[in-house]
Amino acid sequence: MAEKLLNWDEVLIGGAIKDPGNSKQYETGSWRVERPVWNQDTCIQCMFCWVYCPDSSIKVDENGKMTGIDYTFCKGCGICVEQCPTKPKSLKMILEAESKGKTEEELRKEVFSSEK
Amino acid sequence: MGKKVALTGNEAAAHAIRQINPDVIAAFPITPSTPIPQTVAQFIADGEMDTELVTVESEHSAMSACIGAAAAGGRVMTATSANGYALMWEMLYIASGMRLPIVMAVVARALSSPLNIHGDHSDIMGGRDTGWIQLISENSQEAYDNIIQAVKIAENKNVMTPALVAQDGFNTSHTIEIWELEDDQKVKEFIGEYEPLYPMLNTDEPVTHGAWAPPNWYFEHKISQLKGLLDSKDVVEKVGKEFGETFGRHYGLYEAYKLDDAEYVIVAAGSVCGTTKDIIDGLREDGVKAGLLKIRLFRPFPYEELAETLQSAKAIAVLDRVSPAGAQGGPLFTEIRSALYDTQSRTPVINYTYGLGGRDTQPKHINSVFETLKRIVETGKVEKQFDCLNLRGEWR
Ligand code: SF4
Ligand code: SF4
Numbered sequence: 476m477a478e479k480l481l482n483w484d485e486v487l488i489g490g491a492i493k494d495p496g497n498s499k500q501y502e503t504g505s506w507r508v509e510r511p512v513w514n515q516d517t518c519i520q521c522m523f524c525w526v527y528c529p530d531s532s533i534k535v536d537e538n539g540k541m542t543g544i545d546y547t548f549c550k551g552c553g554i555c556v557e558q559c560p561t562k563p564k565s566l567k568m569i570l571e572a573e574s575k576g577k578t579e580e581e582l583r584k585e586v587f588s589s590e591k
Numbered sequence: 592m593g594k595k596v597a598l599t600g601n602e603a604a605a606h607a608i609r610q611i612n613p614d615v616i617a618a619f620p621i622t623p624s625t626p627i628p629q630t631v632a633q634f635i636a637d638g639e640m641d642t643e644l645v646t647v648e649s650e651h652s653a654m655s656a657c658i659g660a661a662a663a664g665g666r667v668m669t670a671t672s673a674n675g676y677a678l679m680w681e682m683l684y685i686a687s688g689m690r691l692p693i694v695m696a697v698v699a700r701a702l703s704s705p706l707n708i709h710g711d712h713s714d715i716m717g718g719r720d721t722g723w724i725q726l727i728s729e730n731s732q733e734a735y736d737n738i739i740q741a742v743k744i745a746e747n748k749n750v751m752t753p754a755l756v757a758q759d760g761f762n763t764s765h766t767i768e769i770w771e772l773e774d775d776q777k778v779k780e781f782i783g784e785y786e787p788l789y790p791m792l793n794t795d796e797p798v799t800h801g802a803w804a805p806p807n808w809y810f811e812h813k814i815s816q817l818k819g820l821l822d823s824k825d826v827v828e829k830v831g832k833e834f835g836e837t838f839g840r841h842y843g844l845y846e847a848y849k850l851d852d853a854e855y856v857i858v859a860a861g862s863v864c865g866t867t868k869d870i871i872d873g874l875r876e877d878g879v880k881a882g883l884l885k886i887r888l889f890r891p892f893p894y895e896e897l898a899e900t901l902q903s904a905k906a907i908a909v910l911d912r913v914s915p916a917g918a919q920g921g922p923l924f925t926e927i928r929s930a931l932y933d934t935q936s937r938t939p940v941i942n943y944t945y946g947l948g949g950r951d952t953q954p955k956h957i958n959s960v961f962e963t964l965k966r967i968v969e970t971g972k973v974e975k976q977f978d979c980l981n982l983r984g985e986w987r
Contacts, residue, residue: 483811488751488819489690490812491789492799501805 503530507551509568512579513543514587518565524555543579593773593838600763603731603770604670604696604756605630607738609640610778611694614665617645617656621675622708623760624698628670650675654682654693661691662800664790666742668693672760673700676714680721686753687722688816689800690788692745693753695723696738699861699912700760701948709949710760712861712912715889716922722816724754724823725890727860729846732770734758736840737887739773742782743830750823751788752816759912761949762862773838781837824891844893846885847900849875853882855964856901858927859910860886863945863952870957881961886923894930901931906964907940910980914944920977939973945980956980 478500487493520540525533532549534542544555556566567586574582598606604627608616618628634640645660647653650671661667671679676697686693702713715725726741728734734756741754758764789798804812828844835841848868850856855874857867864885874881884900901907909928911921919925920942928940943960946952960980967973979986 480807481811483814484818486808486811486815488788488815489800490688490802490804490808492802493789493796495797495799 502547503550504532504545504547507546507549507571509551509553510546510549510571510574511544511551511553511555511566511568512574512582512586513541514565514567514583516587517561517563519561521560523558523560524566527554527558529554593771593777595769596772597767597769598731598772599626599765599767600728600731600734600758601626601698601765602630603735604698604738604758605634606772607735607778608668608670608696609634610773610775611666611668611739611742611782612640612779613642613668613694615643615645615657615660615667616669617647617653617660617667618669618671619647619650619653619675621650621672623700623710623764624670624672624675624696626764627696627698650678651682654679654686657693658682658686658689658691658801661686661693661787662689662790663792664787666746666785667691668695670696670698672698673702673708673714676718677702680718683718683721683723683753685801687820688812690751690816690819691753692742692751692785694738694741694745695753695755696734697755697757698760698764699757705948707948708760710762710764710862710912711947711949712757713914713947715755715757716911716913718755719890719922722752722820723890724750724752724820724827725888726754726756726827727886727889728756728758728763729862729864729885730763730770731758731766731768732840734763735770735772736834736838736842739778739782740827740830740834740842743833744823744826746785747823747826747830748788750819750826752819752823754823757861759862771838771840777837781834821891824888824893827888842887844888844896845900846883846887848883848885850882850884850900850903852880852903854880854903854905854968855961856882856884856904856907857910857957857960858884858886858897858901858907858923860889860923861912863910863912863957866952866954867957870954870961874961879961879965889923892926892930894926897927898930898934898936901927901938902934902936904936904938906967907938908960908964909940909942910945910960911942912944912946914947915942915977939967941967941973941975942977943980944977950981952980
């Protein structure tokens with residue numbers, strides 16, 4: 476979803492935006508340093524993470540169930556982890572660099588294996 | 592037809608605002624501009640205007656409310672002075688960045704500290720780079736005329752930039768002068784209807800105002816903003832001409848007073864120009880070629896035009912009603928000298944700070960400036976590039 480960059484004499488006066496919702500074009504996940512990893516085995520579907528996430532990056536299915544993280548927009552603030560009430564937590568932060576080349580399932584096993 | 596009235600500069604501004612009858616005014620009282628919103632409030636209470644007057648808790652809030660109302664699509668005005676203007680600082684940049692043509696009457700006053708409520712240009716000069724159009728008035732008539740013109744200038748489609756109209760605290764704001772109040776209907780017709788570009792209240796075309804621009808967008812927006820500000824120069828000239836054709840008082844980018852062949856020239860802005868003109872009249876009677884370049888439009892600074900008018904000068908004194916605060920001279924001085932750098936003229940230019948915190952500038956002080964200019968031409972030497980007028984103790 477690459478945005479078209481306009482020249483100075485093409486931009487809308489006063490920085491006004493006429494296409495509502497275009498913040499979707501700005502991928503806040505692109506500069507994430509840490510990322511949350513979700514463990515569905517301990518998750519109780521309380522939806523606290525969904526309520527608190529400032530970037531609407533908690534994915535929810537049509538039944539209202541949490542299904543994971545939208546890493547395109549998750550900026551890695553860690554608020555969801557703070558809010559998660561389960562013991563042990565069903566969300567954990569890891570360094571983005573350590574997630575490189577691994578699937579979500581691989582990461583989940585790696586991060587949560589010690590708690591099994 | 593207009594009629595002659597004897598009223599203060601503040602009342603002149605209030606009458607202009609009454610005739611403009613903006614959609615919204617948000618204001619907070621501060622000396623010496625308090626009588627403007629006060630008089631306007633009276634007009635509203637008396638049913639002479641139907642403006643929504645928002646009484647706020649600070650000037651920061653006043654400008655914030657103005658920005659909101661202007662983004663909604665309203666014609667918006669306010670008034671302030673000194674520390675109130677300073678408190679608006681953050682919001683002044685936001686108003687200009689959002690290209691909202693708010694018009695503000697500023698009664699120029701000293702900034703604390705020491706606490707002082709009297710006239711000088713510390714406030715408006717401090718805000719010269721906030722991206723607003725700045726028009727400076729010499730007297731009540733100009734304050735009135737400039738506010739009416741400012742609406743038309745700011746709202747021009749190529750400009751869409753907020754404008755302030757300054758008058759000098761007390762010297763103008765609290766002095767009763769005779770000036771011409773134009774017919775309500777004629778003023779209304781002159782300014783016309785305001786058509787906002789992207790009004791938020793137009794739900795058919797939803798729009799976002801005040802969004803953020805990351806590093807890959809901000810620069811382009813700021814340069815687009817600069818273009819609007821610079822384009823206002825031609826509009827100031829055009830509106831000044833139209834104003835003259837309609838009301839008989841013509842305005843340009845500046846006023847050249849006996850400047851055509853002038854050898855000794857003062858460059859100044861505001862009420863001190865009245866005193867300076869009197870002195871020039873006297874000097875001319877004695878055959879001395881004295882003249883005044885009165886600054887009207889300070890932002891955008893019409894440097895080419897101003898430099899052009901100064902080509903006959905043999906010595907120039909620029910009067911700044913503000914401390915140079917560590918610069919080579921006051922803001923007007925550095926602008927004028929810089930403008931002359933691109934021309935043939937290598938005329939000596941000196942700078943005076945005068946009138947700080949309401950300090951009186953009398954005929955003898957202006958006379959002394961012309962004396963100094965004459966000495967510079969006679970001796971070919973500039974003893975002091977910077978000096979103070981009517982300061983106790985010699986500046987060194
Ligand atoms: S880390 Fe922050 S942005 Fe990412 S899902 Fe959790 S709360 Fe949302
Ligand atoms: S806060 Fe924790 S337990 Fe609650 S839905 Fe989110 S991940 Fe599951």
